[in-house]
Amino acid sequence: xxxxxxxxxxxxxxxxxxxxxVPASGVSTSPVLIVGEFPGAEEIKYGEPLVGATGRVLRxxxxxLGIDMRGLRLCNLWLxxxxxxxxxxxxxxxxxxxxxxxxxxxxxVGSDAVEYFCNMKVSKVAGISVxxxxxxxPLIMACPNPALVFKGSSVxxxxxxxxxxxxxxxxxx
Amino acid sequence: xxxxxxxxxxxxxxxxxxxxxxxxxMNDKTLHRPTSGKFACMTIATSAExxxxxxxxxxxxxxxQHLQDCIWVMHNAKFDITQLRRWADIPPRKKxxxxxxxxxxxxxxxxxxxxxxxxxxxxxxxYLEKETRDEFKTVTTMDEKRVExxxxxAINTWRICEAQKKVMTKSDWKIWDEVxxxxxxxxxDFKGMAIDVDKWMEIARDNKQRADELKASLPFNPDxxxxxxxxxxxxxxKGIDKAQADILKKLIKKYPNAEATPLAKAQQEYKMYAKxxxxxxxxxxxxxxxxxxxxxxxxxxxxxxxxxxxRMACSxxxxxxxxxxDTKIFRECFIARPGxxxxxxxxxxxxxxxxxxxxxxxxxLEIFRSGKDVYCEMALDIHGKVIxxxxxxxxxxxxxFLGATYGLSKYGLxxxxxxxxxxxxxxxxxxxxxxxxxxxxxxRQQREKKYVTTILGRKSWLNSYDESNKxxxxxxxxxxxxxxxxxxxxxxxxxxxxxxxxxxxxxVGIIHxxxxxxxxxxxxxxVKKFGERCAIEVAExxxxxxPFKVGxxxxxxxxxxx
Numbered sequence: 001x002x003x004x005x006x007x008x009x010x011x012x013x014x015x016x017x018x019x020x021x022v023p024a025s026g027v028s029t030s031p032v033l034i035v036g037e038f039p040g041a042e043e044i045k046y047g048e049p050l051v052g053a054t055g056r057v058l059r060x061x062x063x064x065l066g067i068d069m070r071g072l073r074l075c076n077l078w079l080x081x082x083x084x085x086x087x088x089x090x091x092x093x094x095x096x097x098x099x100x101x102x103x104x105x106x107x108x109v110g111s112d113a114v115e116y117f118c119n120m121k122v123s124k125v126a127g128i129s130v131x132x133x134x135x136x137x138p139l140i141m142a143c144p145n146p147a148l149v150f151k152g153s154s155v156x157x158x159x160x161x162x163x164x165x166x167x168x169x170x171x172x173x
Numbered sequence: 174x175x176x177x178x179x180x181x182x183x184x185x186x187x188x189x190x191x192x193x194x195x196x197x198x199m200n201d202k203t204l205h206r207p208t209s210g211k212f213a214c215m216t217i218a219t220s221a222e223x224x225x226x227x228x229x230x231x232x233x234x235x236x237x238q239h240l241q242d243c244i245w246v247m248h249n250a251k252f253d254i255t256q257l258r259r260w261a262d263i264p265p266r267k268k269x270x271x272x273x274x275x276x277x278x279x280x281x282x283x284x285x286x287x288x289x290x291x292x293x294x295x296x297x298x299x300y301l302e303k304e305t306r307d308e309f310k311t312v313t314t315m316d317e318k319r320v321e322x323x324x325x326x327a328i329n330t331w332r333i334c335e336a337q338k339k340v341m342t343k344s345d346w347k348i349w350d351e352v353x354x355x356x357x358x359x360x361x362d363f364k365g366m367a368i369d370v371d372k373w374m375e376i377a378r379d380n381k382q383r384a385d386e387l388k389a390s391l392p393f394n395p396d397x398x399x400x401x402x403x404x405x406x407x408x409x410x411k412g413i414d415k416a417q418a419d420i421l422k423k424l425i426k427k428y429p430n431a432e433a434t435p436l437a438k439a440q441q442e443y444k445m446y447a448k449x450x451x452x453x454x455x456x457x458x459x460x461x462x463x464x465x466x467x468x469x470x471x472x473x474x475x476x477x478x479x480x481x482x483x484r485m486a487c488s489x490x491x492x493x494x495x496x497x498x499d500t501k502i503f504r505e506c507f508i509a510r511p512g513x514x515x516x517x518x519x520x521x522x523x524x525x526x527x528x529x530x531x532x533x534x535x536x537x538l539e540i541f542r543s544g545k546d547v548y549c550e551m552a553l554d555i556h557g558k559v560i561x562x563x564x565x566x567x568x569x570x571x572x573x574f575l576g577a578t579y580g581l582s583k584y585g586l587x588x589x590x591x592x593x594x595x596x597x598x599x600x601x602x603x604x605x606x607x608x609x610x611x612x613x614x615x616x617r618q619q620r621e622k623k624y625v626t627t628i629l630g631r632k633s634w635l636n637s638y639d640e641s642n643k644x645x646x647x648x649x650x651x652x653x654x655x656x657x658x659x660x661x662x663x664x665x666x667x668x669x670x671x672x673x674x675x676x677x678x679x680x681v682g683i684i685h686x687x688x689x690x691x692x693x694x695x696x697x698x699x700v701k702k703f704g705e706r707c708a709i710e711v712a713e714x715x716x717x718x719x720p721f722k723v724g725x726x727x728x729x730x731x732x733x734x735x
Contacts, residue, residue: 057638123286124290124294124300125294125300126294127294127295127298128294128298128299128300129298149636149638149639150638150639153285153636154282154283154284154285154634154636155283155634155636155637155638156280156283156284156285156634157284157285157286160295164298
């Protein structure tokens with residue numbers, strides 16, 4: 001049987017008309033939502049968020065912690081690669097807000113997602129609970145972009161944030 | 174949080190007390206110096222809830238005396254002790270816990286930042302606001318918010334210490350107890366380096382003038398990569414796509430007779446003078462100059478542990494970057510005080526000796542024990558040639574040795590030796606064949622995925638995701654460079670501990686494997702021997718399988734070494 005929740009249709013951005021939008025994927029009923037920044041080349045190619053470098057590290061680290069990312073809901077702040085059109089960003093954010101409704105826990109991954117939803121720098125709040133004027137869930141947590149480990153960043157900050165998040169969501173999974 | 178106005182009289186011996194100092198109106202450029210600002214408050218946390226605030230600078234001495242038998246916990250003790258020494262005599266003490274330095278010992282390479290707010294997030298799951306700190310720059314009185322801020326810092330420092338105690342290992346403690354804490358007290362007593370301001374300014378003017386002349390002589394703007402590429406490509410530098418120094422260097426070698434060659438050389442020369450004029454110009458003096466008993470002096474900010482390998486760092490200004498190989502003129506500006514001489518102690522072949530000890534390579538141990546020159550012996554082992562120290566081939570041996578032990582790729586080595594990659598690969602293979610103990614050590618290190626350690630046990634965490642050569646280099650570099658750093662720290666800390674001359678501790682700087690001091694002329698010979706003994710003793714205790722030598726030099730300036 002197909003997983004009807006995971007079937008997505010590539011669609012255009014209603015603001016700018018771009019055709020390579022990457023919608024949310026994963027289990028639509030999952031209590032946990034992971035919000036990335038924007039789709040990269042691999043995400044666009046496969047039409048799914050968090051399947052590129054960021055997603056690979058996330059998947060590996062979460063697996064170490066006993067969490068299968070396939071059981072979670074995944075989306076990005078931007079539906080396509082960022083441009084200078086504020087309305088595209090707002091549209092992407094509105095889709096995230098829709099996705100966030102009713103979730104128990106939200107992980108904001110990367111500086112763009114954290115700054116947009118919490119108005120805070122990810123370096124100041126990584127690994128701790130945050131609040132957002134846009135999102136409401138019992139737990140919202142921030143995590144640095146895991147792909148930074150390929151660009152000279154140490155792994156500790158990202159790993160600790162994920163460890164703390166994993167521990168907190170145990171009761172929901 | 175309970176804020177109290179007075180400290181209790183019955184604090185138990187060896188109880189942990191976190192101390193934090195706030196200063197009003199500090200100069201941003203000299204935060205490491207006790208030269209600006211006015212005392213705002215000292216906060217003392219004695220538990221996770223109780224904190225005492227003291228806002229009268231005349232009582233600092235009394236308070237610190239009262240805390241004498243407690244274990245002082247500070248975050249960046251270098252700052253607090255430097256500032257508190259303005260009002261109270263604080264001699265070196267063992268009962269000190271620096272949450273910043275201890276965090277770096279435990280998690281160097283695992284995390285990138287070590288501020289109190291970072292540690293509050295990690296250990297306490299709390300956001301610690303630091304915005305109020307900026308207010309202290311401009312205000313001169315405490316209000317409720319600032320009191321709350323200062324008290325929170327002390328409370329969180331205390332709580333972080335409690336959390337660190339739970340995860341600290343024996344080897345982390347050993348590094349703190351035997352290396353970093355003694356080094357911290359020594360650093361706190363470093364003197365400034367006297368500087369010949371007129372000479373410095375003359376050099377700065379000359380560099381600026383030379384850069385301007387070269388720029389004016391060139392038919393293109395040497396600061397515009399686009400213009401450099403366009404102009405040189407039209408005059409014989411085929412295939413030039415970037416104006417980077419290494420690319421130009423290659424093309425200069427490839428096309429010695431091209432019209433572009435003298436222009437490229439002039440462009441490179443311009444870049445060198447322009448960089449010197451900007452980095453070592455007038456602002457180097459104006460930003461950092463102090464007068465120590467009327468002597469113009471520079472007091473840099475020495476960090477006990479900053480680099481990934483656990484080595485020291487220097488900033489405001491960075492004396493570790495002062496050019497030394499190409500020219501001595503800058504070092505000549507750092508002079509002895511009147512009636513004094515500069516002494517420089519320098520470990521000879523420190524890192525190769527450490528490599529020999531760590532790897533226990535039989536051939537390397539044999540070379541060092543025989544007292545022969547390692548690079549001359551390498552030339553014999555690799556090329557079958559007998560050379561002396563003046564032979565240019567000896568210079569080429571260094572990158573092979575360092576490259577092999579630091580995981581330099583054949584391409585990296587080829588670049589340094591200016592040969593092709595096949596030749597570099599052959600040299601590396603030959604090296605590892607002759608020095609099989611080093612080869613085995615390198616293989617062992619490459620298998621490490623979590624962290625590597627120095628001889629004394631300082632950890633350097635590795636990034637298992639790093640797909641570049643950097644991760645591998647760190648696993649090879651850190652034990653050797655970090656051990657060298659530990660050794661140098663222990664050497665000057667031992668000097669500090671045993672200093673018994675009739676003048677204050679005279680070390681003025683640490684430049685990698687060099688210790689520099691400024692001592693009265695009458696004591697030069699005695700201090701030279703003393704420093705040499707200290708350096709040798711710590712080295713041989715750390716690496717008992719190899720004999721260490723320390724070069725000791727003295728003269729009018731820091732350039733006395735060569």
